[in-house]
Amino acid sequence: MRLQFGSDRPSGQSLAKLLTSTLLLLTTFDSVVAVKRENFKTCAQSGFCKRNRALADEAVAAGASWDPSYEIDTKSIRLGEGLFRANLEKTVEEGVKVELPIVISFLQNGGARVQVDEKRRQEGKIELRNDSKARKERYNEAAKWALVADPEIDEQADFNEKEGKVEVKWSVWQNDAVIEFKPFGVKFSRGGETHVILNERHLLNVEHWRPKPDGDDKCDSCWEETFGGNTDSKPRGPESIGMDITFPGYTHVYGIPEHASSMKLKETRGGDGQYTEPYRLYNSDVFEYETDSPMTLYGSIPFMQAHKKGFTVGVFWLNAAETWVDVTTRKDKKVTDTQTHWMSESGILDLFVFMGPNSQWLYKYYTELVGTTPIPPMFALGYHQCRWNYVSQDDVKQVDAMMDKFDIPYDVIWLDIEYTDGKAYFTWDPQTFSDPASMVSNLDYHKRKLVAIIDPHIKREQKDYTVVKELVDKSLAVKNKDGKDYDGWCWPGSSHWVDCFNVKAQDWWKAQFKFDKFKGTADNVHIWNDMNEPSVFNGPETTMPKDNIHHGDWEHRDVHNLYGMTFHEATYAAIKERNPKKPTRPFVLTRAFFAGSQRTAAMWTGDNEAKWEHLAQAVPMLLSQGIAGMPFAGADVGGFFGNPSKELLTRWYQAGAFYPFFRAHAHIDAKRREPYLVGEPYVSIIREAIKLRYSLLPALYTSFHRASWEGMPILRPMFLMFPDDEEALTIDDQFFFGDTGIIVKPVVEEGATTTKIWIPDDGIYYDYFDYTIQIGQGWGTINSPIEQIPILMRGGHIFPRKDRPRRSAELMKDDPYTIVIALSRVGAAAGVLYVDDGETFDYQNGQFLHKSFVYQSNKLTSKIVNNDPAKAKPYLKSISHVFVERVIIVGLPEGAVKEKKAKVTVGSKSWEAEIEFYEEHVGRASFAIVKNPKVPIGEEFEIELL
Amino acid sequence: MVAASLLLAALAAPLALAKPSTPRGVSAARAHLYAPNKDGTWSCLTAPHVTIPHKLINDNHCHCPDGSDQPGTAACAHLRQHQLAIPGFYCHNKGWHPRYLPLNRVDDGVCDYDLCCDGSDEPKGKCPDKCAVLGKERLKEEAAARHAQAAGVEARRKLEAEAAKMVQELKAKKGGLEGEVKATEREVERLRGVLATVEEEERERVVQHTESANVLYDLATNKISALRTALKSAVETRDTAVERLQRAEEILRGLKETYNPNFNDEGVKAAVAGYENHLSTYPAPVGIDGTVHDLLEDDDAELQQAAEADGADRRKGPSEVEQLWGFTSYLPPTLQASITTWISAAKDFLVENGVLMRPETTSSSSSGEESAQLKKARESLSTAESVHNAAKKRLSDLETDIATTYGPNDVFRSLKNKCVSKDEAGYTYTLCFWGSATQKSIRDGSSVSLGDFSSFSVLDEAGIESARLAQQGIWQHIPTEATEGQAVGDVGGEEGGDGSDEVVLQYEGGLACWNGPRRSAKVRLVCRSEEGLLEVREAEKCVYEMVVGTGAVCREGSEKREGAREAGKTHDEL
The missing domain is CATH 2.60.40.1180 (Golgi alpha-mannosidase II)
Known part of the structure; x- marks a missing residue:
């Protein structure tokens, strides 16, 4: 309500002006906000994806006459100690064969690991073009970063060599495998039922090294690749790997985040409501990403679950290079098989097969390999208040005071990039953050924390900036293809990128966080690692050139999807070690991630938008994160870009109260939207949602404990709890909240007053708030006016709560x-x-x-x-x-x-x-x-x- | 009821003396409410049907639906504010003022010295009583604040007095103006009569003397020719403008197609969005239609023809053109007036829009068509009318100004156009009351408009415009008394919450930002004895927040607010 002053305003003219400016305002914020698809490659624009897909098309076209070129050299087979070792031979042309050493390890968990390398590259008997300084081998260190331990091999595995194949029986699960020699293929079964087949469609493809032929080569984009004005010099030539994996009898596959898509993976080669592009995994800063798309996003976890009634299996394609996955189904009478086709640009083929038998075992076995989310510090489960940007220490103080004034609990206030002196990390803007130490200690008075952003790009041109000087002097930055410190653009302008593949860089990075170095910080300051895909504004696809060189002389193409993880791992170690007298659990938020990131960081779904479809998209994305073993995940409450309506913001808080990571965030152009600003009745509704979150902290913490020892997700899809409920297999808009038996169905529809909720079994369910009984499997309807969140409690569960709402989580400790x-x-x-x-x-x-x-x-x-x-x-x-x-x-x-x-x-x-x-x-x-x-x-x- | 509670108090007092057992978190004044029933039970304050053993008061378990049994623990902190029958946890704060603390801050490990300087909100031994020191400091601050407040109130009174004086002066002026309006009105009447007489004579003359029509004819020809020239030049100007627009659109199209959105360059993003918006507003490219050109051509030819044909018999009588330009002379005077007005308005429109040149160069248009006598009469009337209208306008403006209430007791009247400024982070910010706000670079002197005054409103504590103001008149809402705020966290003294609604001036329509919205400023007024710009910050992009001190918002007793606010700052000192 705005009131006009006096009677001499406004004249017609100023009214017109007012109208125009209102229109301008409206149009500015409603104006077309859309992802720039042309800035990111389609499969057809990514040489190796195009080539591998073409191979698949040829195979389909050839049908039975398809001549697979890979076979096991039977003379080379060595069996024993749980291993199948042999040479896989690729026939290039009549009489010309390429040797590909293969090792299949049979694991105690009932799964197996398949590794294929290329002998010639392994031995370094190749020549690199363009005077490249890169390593000659296929990248073989992804396991070093992703795995916590080598998988335990079942040395008792029983091998039985027969004509043209080896049969294997192993593990306490008594699983069976058949390795067929010609053409090469592996079938994994249990009790006579086959669950996973490798190379069934014979799409195995290892692009072997060859010298670049003189003249025109038919090989498409093999020697050079140009996109968006950037040219990749490809010194090692074509080197992709690809293979098909079939899940016979399986209709549902999940996982391989991060995509703004449904939990159940869609088909990717057309069809009604399906995609035409493969799911892409290439950590990217996708500006204003769209929902319902297989486009790549900020992080990658190449772990996929396949589920059918009675069985769950999984595959983990351990490769950190650009990767694409095609998903199709084959319907044959009553049986539907799901077929997948995995393609990576470089590196060795390193595949883990998990034989379930159900989700819970799968989580256990998968996280035994890649690690779990450790129990977070309690505050990290509270509510996080963020904005780009809180503009000054006074601003921070004011927001802090207003939250108390309005009785809204919160634990962490965040500082985005503007707190720095000219985007130089580890510095403070002297005008606006002249005294960070008192700001931080002021927050500590109510046991609150500060999370400050620190990104991997280090500003080059900054007076007296020792950080960049040391980075350069110690040679700890990522190099370009010529071996010079790579210079790209990000927030600060011209920057270098710290190369945490280097142990020395990790140690140096850790030193930057010591309290005497990062002045003004204290034990209650934690860190946000953003832009670590890495995001490079002037790079190809907004990232680094693939021929950049990392520590160990590996090309960026080999390690791209790992980069973000090496960075946030170094940050985690830094926070853990900065105060040896009192080590406390660090909290690190990352945008880029890979398998293993869960060990040291939480993630959020990046730069979403203040739109209902983005609110709806969040839950499937978070469920997929849990499925891939990284459950400590959240989405920006309110939507990053744009201005949410009061209703949307309120609904988002109600949903966010159940996100494992619960943070509100807003773009610098967005209007202020701290919860106390929304006006009644919304403030009260939001306050209640946040208080509900705090009351459930003991239960949430208990669920995190479980996640920490057996990898179980925090938000659990219906099918995880009821694996035999066919209807539940695709439900991705409601979830069980940890071990509580609570089902939450966030309202994601504007103006909704009732909400349909799937009741997955014939047990008894109670409304969380008024104990109204819901009985009977099927779709139930719950009243959901704006002040109400549809939540049911499943009969048979007990969970702990703390009902005294305090100002922050730590203040509830003794309650x-x-x-x-x-x-x-x-x-x-x-x-x-x-x-x-x-x-x-x-x-x-x-x-x-x-x-x-x-x-x-x-x-x-x-x-x-x-x-x-x-x-x-x-x-x-x-x-x-x-x-x-x-x-x-x-x-x-x-x-x-x-x-x-x-x-x-x-x-x-x-x-x-x-x-x-x-x-x-x-x-x-x-x-x-x-x-x-x-x-x-x-x-x-x-x-x-x- | 009052008598009853007095009675109760009287009864309870000796009892309290005999057994001094004021429960934790309860003031002495309310202690009687916690006296046991005869049977050793106790009934919840607003839910008397719930009775508990008296000893369960403050047993750290919430028994009463109104929370009244736990005034000294956090056990009922889960109840919503409106369910609670107690104001909070009472801190005696000996040496300062008693204050109520929200229940959820009791026994949470934090010494809430801002409200409980005696540390009574936490278990014994946790928070030492700091009232001796803090209380002293705060009382001093409060006294200073009161002093400042008094000075502020004094300043407000001055503003009010000044305003009253201004109104007096305006009223005095009004009498004179009224006389002037009457006098000029009479003059207009008189001249109307003169004009009517002259016109009567003139009409006859026009009909008789066709000779004069030739003069009119020449005039019309010249007129049309002048119009054509003007139109031609307007068309040329337009064509150039269209060409320039097309070129600009071309550039923008290029930008839209080639820009890299990942640079997050707000300027580029805004330009692209603006361009898209522009396209949707004007879907078809602006083309040059041929009609005007054709018209001009046709005109040329026709005119020539007409001139030739006319050459022969132009003296025979008034041509059509002449009639057209002179036709008003044949109309009854009432119609004449309105038509003349209409034509003149149309002319003005053309002039304003650049189609016609300024009146100076075209004003001679009607000079020859009327007799000098008529012209003089008309001009005299016109002059008299404009004098009269001007007088009327001044009077009406004055009346409006007098009738407008510039705040309670007209306090803001004298601030009109007064300016305050402050240097902050390399800029000088200047704000003129009811005028404009600017940001001037100290380095290069360049100045940016942050907007002009557009409206004002009253904000509640969160900075939200109070919706409840909608139904009521605005000035009641410059709070004159403490009102209960929305916030539950800030329980003030026993008298209830402190009202902290604020007056905010909104400045809008400043220089457009790269990303679209025009700069604007929200100016919060706080009580000070002198006008001054106290704080400036850019809360969100291109939205400035200013705090301006002025006596105009000072009210008696409101120093408590400032005092409480000061008290809120004590964390820093701990």
């Missing part, structure tokens, strides 16, 4: 617990709680509490399930003052509460607690509240209803 029990139809339920100090690494030394809760026969029993409870004593003592303040039991069978009292037993002592009981009432379940049972959470106890 008592509320235990929520949603009873199944038979009146039983179970759940867990994990808690530790939330900030140090002491949990690795047994300092935590892990508890089970079981409810049956009207009695709640809580036991300590630490693997070494004795060791946990110091921690348990430190929380001896933390109690359970109430137990809420929903869905009590008739007659369960007789005396409105509960008997509380701890060890040999027992006492009574009061119960408030509410009968079942018009569709609302009965429920009881055990009031103030006075039991410390750290003790084993029983609470029995009397």
Whole structure:
């Protein structure tokens, strides 16, 4: 509401002016915002993708007459110690063969690893063109970065060599494999059922080294490749690898993030509602990306799950070069097979096959290989307030004060690039951030944190900037193809890029974060690594030239998708080590990622837009992150570009409250939208959503604990919990929230007042807020006016909560617990709680509490399930003052509460607690509240209803 | 009710004396509310049907639906503000002022000295009582603030007095103006009569003396020729402009097709977006239509023909052209007036739009067509009318100005066009009340407009324009008394929340930014005894926020606000 002053305004003219400026405003913000597709390659523009796809087309066209050129040289076969070793021969032309050493390792987890190299390159017997200084081998170090440990080989694997094939039986799962020699192919089966077939369609393709022929070569884009004015010199010539992987009987494949697409992967060679381009994995800063697209985005995890009723398998294509994946299906009578075709520009072929048998085992085995997300510091699970940019320390102080004034909890305030002195990282703008130390300590007063951005591009032209001087003097930057420090453009203008493939660069990077170097920082300052794809404004496809050279003389093309991870890993180590007296868990957010990134960073889905379709796109993307083993993920609440309507912003907070990583962010051109600015009723609705998040922190933290030891996602797709529910296989707009049994269905539709929700089984479900009962598998309808989030609790689960809303997560540390029990139809339920100090690494030394809760026969029993409870004593003592303040039991069978009292037993002592009981009432379940049972959470106890 | 509670208080007082057990977080004044019932129970304050054993008050478990049983713990902190029957956790703050702290800040490990300088919000021993030091400091600050406030109020009174004086002067002026309006009106009436008489005579003369028609004919020919020249030159100008536009569009098309969006160059992005918008607004390229050219050609030919044909008998009587230009003379005077007005408006329009040249060069158009007598009469009337109209306008402006209320007691009247400025980060910012806001570079002196005053509004604590103002008159909302704010976090003294609605001036339509929106400024007014620009920042791109001090917004008693705000800063000092 704006009021006109006086009576002499506005004249007609100024009214017209006003109208024009309003129009201008509208058009500016509504103007066409769209991805520049032409800035990124299509498969046809990426030489090796085009060649491999052409090969697939030829194979299809040839049909049965297709002549596969790869076979096992039977004389070379060596079997034993769990390994199949041989030479794979590629027939180039009559009598000319290329030797490709192959090793297939059979693993204790029931899976296998297939590695194919090229002998001639391996031995360095090739010549590089254009005086290249690059290495001659195929890149073979992706495993060094991605894996936490070598996979354990089943040395007892039983090999049985037969005519033209070897049969293998191995692992406790008793899996079978058949390696066929000519043409080469491998089938993986269990109990007579084949689940994964390699090279079934004979699309295996290893582009062997050859000298560049004089004159015109038919090989398309093999020797040079130009795109968008940049020319790739390709000193090693064509070197791609490709192979097809078939999942017989499987209709659903998932994973291979990051794409703004559905959770279930679509077909990529046309068809109704399908894509025509393959899924691309080439970490890229895609400006204003669009939804529902197989286009590449900021990160890559080449891990794919295939699921069918009763079985889940997976493949991990360990390659860090540009990669494309085609997905198609083959329908034959009743059986549908999913066929995939994997293509990478360079490197060795290194493939892991996981034989399930179900999702949970798959997560366990996959994350044993690439590592899990460690338990984050508690604050990182709180609400993060970000904007490009909080313009000054006073601005930060003001936002901080306003959040308190409006009683909106938050844990972290963020600083985007403008805090620096001219985009030179590790410096502060002297005008606007003259005293960062007091800003930071001011935040610490309420146990809040600051996250500051630090990107990998280091500004070249900056007076007295020791960081760039050292980077250059110590030769720790990425080099161009001529061996000089690569010079590209990013935020600061002309920049160099730190090369964290180099251990010395990592050490140097770590030193930059010491408190005496990065002045003004303290223990409560954590780091955001952005632009680490790497984003280079004037580079091909907004990144580095592929013929740039990294440490070890590897070409950028070989390691592109790893670059971002090496960078955020170095940052993580830096934060962990900056204060040796008190090491605390670092929080690092990254935009670029690869398999393994989950070990040291959280990710977010990059620069989304303030549009409903981007709100809807977020959940499928986050589910895919979980599927690929990187569950600590979020999307910018509110949408980065543009200005959300109040309704959209509110709905986004309601959805974001359940994102594993919960941050609001906005572009520098966007209007201010801190939650207290939205006006009523929205402020209150947003406040409630954020408070709901905080109340669920104990449950969320418990889920992160589980993710940390067996890789289970935080947001769990329906099919993960109900793998045999066909309907659930494609549902990607609702999810289970950790181990709580809570189903959340974010509202992503403008003006929605009701929402359909899939109830995946015949159990009993309760509305989270009013305990209304929902029964029966199928689509249910929930009222969802703007103030309501559709959330159901599945009967049979118990989860912990803390109901006292504090200003930040750490301030809730000593608050008592509320235990929520949603009873199944038979009146039983179970759940867990994990808690530790939330900030140090002491949990690795047994300092935590892990508890089970079981409810049956009207009695709640809580036991300590630490693997070494004795060791946990110091921690348990430190929380001896933390109690359970109430137990809420929903869905009590008739007659369960007789005396409105509960008997509380701890060890040999027992006492009574009061119960408030509410009968079942018009569709609302009965429920009881055990009031103030006075039991410390750290003790084993029983609470029995009397 | 009052009597009852007094009675209760009276009863409770000796009891409290006998057993001094004011629960934690409760003020002495409210302690009586926590007296036990006869049977040792206690009833929730606003939910008396819920009764609990008295000893469960502050047992760190929330029993009452209104939270009243836990005034000294955070157990009921999950209840929403509107459900709570207690104002918060009472901090005695001996040495300063009592304050209420939101319940969720009790026992959270933070010493909330900003509201609880006595540290009573945390378990004993955690937060030492700092009221002795802090209280002293704050009382001093508050006294200073009160002093400043008083000075501010004084300043406001001066502004009000000045405004009253201005109004007096305006009113005095008004009397004189009214006389002038009447006098000029009479003069107009008189001249109208003169004109009517002359016209009567003139009409007869026109009909009789066709000779004069020849003069008119020449005039018309000249006129048309002048018009043609003007139109030709206008068409040429237009053609050049169109060509230039096409070239510019060509450049923009090139930019749109070749730019790299990943550079995040706001200028380029804005240019491309603007171009796209331009295309959608003007879908067809601006072409040069032939009509005007044809018309000009036709005219040439026709005119020549007409001239030739006319040459023979132009003296026979008034030609059509003559009639056209002279026709007003044949009309009844009432119609004449309106037609003349209409023609003159049309002429003005053409002049303003560059089709016709300035009146100086074309004003001779009607000089010959009327007799000197008629012309004089007409001119006299016209002059008298404009004098009269000007007087009327001045009077109406004056009346409007007098009728306009510039704030409560007209306090803003004297600030009109007064300017304040401040140097900040290399720029001098200047703001003129009800005028314009500018940012001038200290280095190169270049100046950028941040907008002109467009409106003002009253903001609540979050900086949101209070919706509730919509239904009510604006000046009631320059808060004159403390009103309950929306924020729940800031529980003030016992009297209730502190109102901190603010008056904000909006400046809009400044120089356009690269990315589209025009610069604008939001100016918050705070109480100071002298006008001054206190703070400037660019809160979001091209949106400036200024804090301007002025006595105009000072009100009695509002120093509490400033005091509380000062108190809010104490974290820094800890």
